[in-house]
Amino acid sequence: MRLAFCLACLCVVGQAKAAGLVFNENFTILAAKSQPALTSGFSERLLAAAERYRREIAQEWFAQELADGVGKTTISLTVSHRVDKAFTWARSGARNYHVVYLTTSPQQAVGSTLKHEIAHVVLATQFPGNARLPIWLEEGIASRYDDAERIRLRKQITQSFGHARPWPQVTQLFATENVPSVDQTTYAFAVSLTDYLLTLDNRKTLLRFGAMCSQSTPDQALATHYQMQPHELQLRWQHWVHQVEKVAQLPQ
Ligand SMILES: [Zn+2]
Numbered sequence: 117m118r119l120a121f122c123l124a125c126l127c128v129v130g131q132a133k134a135a136g137l138v139f140n141e142n143f144t145i146l147a148a149k150s151q152p153a154l155t156s157g158f159s160e161r162l163l164a165a166a167e168r169y170r171r172e173i174a175q176e177w178f179a180q181e182l183a184d185g186v187g188k189t190t191i192s193l194t195v196s197h198r199v200d201k202a203f204t205w206a207r208s209g210a211r212n213y214h215v216v217y218l219t220t221s222p223q224q225a226v227g228s229t230l231k232h233e234i235a236h237v238v239l240a241t242q243f244p245g246n247a248r249l250p251i252w253l254e255e256g257i258a259s260r261y262d263d264a265e266r267i268r269l270r271k272q273i274t275q276s277f278g279h280a281r282p283w284p285q286v287t288q289l290f291a292t293e294n295v296p297s298v299d300q301t302t303y304a305f306a307v308s309l310t311d312y313l314l315t316l317d318n319r320k321t322l323l324r325f326g327a328m329c330s331q332s333t334p335d336q337a338l339a340t341h342y343q344m345q346p347h348e349l350q351l352r353w354q355h356w357v358h359q360v361e362k363v364a365q366l367p368q
Contacts, residue, residue: 138163141185142170147193147225154195154222165226166191169234169261177257177319178242187241189214191230197221201297204233206240206248214240224263231261249326250334252289252302256310259303273304275361278354286350290334312353316342 138145138159143166145159166189174182196219205215216233218225235258243249249257259270277283284305295302313322321341328337338344344352 140167142167142188144188144190145193146190147195151193151195158222162191162193162226162230165230166234169231170238173231173235173238173261174242177238177323182238182241187212187214187237189216189237191216191218191233193225194219195222195225200224200229202229202233203297204236204240206236212241212244228261228263232258235261243323243327243330246331247327248330249323250290250292250329251295252292252306253310253322253326253329255295255303256306259307260310269300270304270307273301274308274357275364277305277357283350283354286346286353290329290346308357309349309353312356313342315356 140163143163145163145166147154147159147162171181174180192215194217200220202220203217205217207213207215214237216230216237218229218233220229224230236254239249239254239257248254259266273281281301284301286309289302289305289309292302295306310322313325325337325341328340335346338346338349342349
């Protein structure tokens with residue numbers, strides 16, 4: 117009986133190793149070693165990168181690390197050199213447990229694509245259930261960790277608002293429940309509005325505003341934390357975008 121049990125255990129451990137499964141108290145990494153381009157020890161590198169980003173992002177936004185074991189996350193990697201996409205399924209409530217799906221290159225899987233998703237993990241862990249930040253604000257924060265090319269593209273889109281593209285509307289963004297990954301216009305708007313709010317007050321205020329958006333209404337949250345109505349935010353943000361654009365056009 118005992119022998120059979122031990123053999124079964126060895127078998128499970130063997131399968132887990134072959135599947136590239138490594139874990140600690142915060143993350144479980146699923147990266148099948150049979151995938152091409154994955155060097156030996158890659159899962160351990162991915163685990164270390166996820167840990168580092170979890171620590172850095174929590175320090176940056178909450179001035180302290182998350183406790184170990186809170187917001188446990190499984191990261192599933194499918195290697196692709198043609199696709200760079202990711203998705204975080206954040207589940208909160210009594211059991212705070214998340215899943216990150218990465219389809220990307222090994223380089224991005226330990227780089228900016230991973231960091232963007234870990235930002236979702238950290239924010240969803242700190243603001244679980246009813247306090248979850250609005251999706252546009254989570255994207256606005258997470259996208260700050262994106263690669264330079266995505267950031268450049270979004271700046272270009274933002275500069276086209278009011279010219280080649282109509283101004284997107286704050287009230288529509290506040291009502292958004294989903295931001296498709298291909299919708300770069302909404303990403304650009306979310307990032308720009310997040311940046312603008314951070315020029316008005318600090319990160320703590322931004323996060324309190326976000327949590328109140330979910331628990332109350334965005335209008336009330338805006339009035340409480342920024343003392344303005346959505347239409348005022350709309351006009352002030354547009355004015356700020358124009359100013360930033362003018363400064364960018366000045367000779368360096
Ligand atoms: Zn995202």
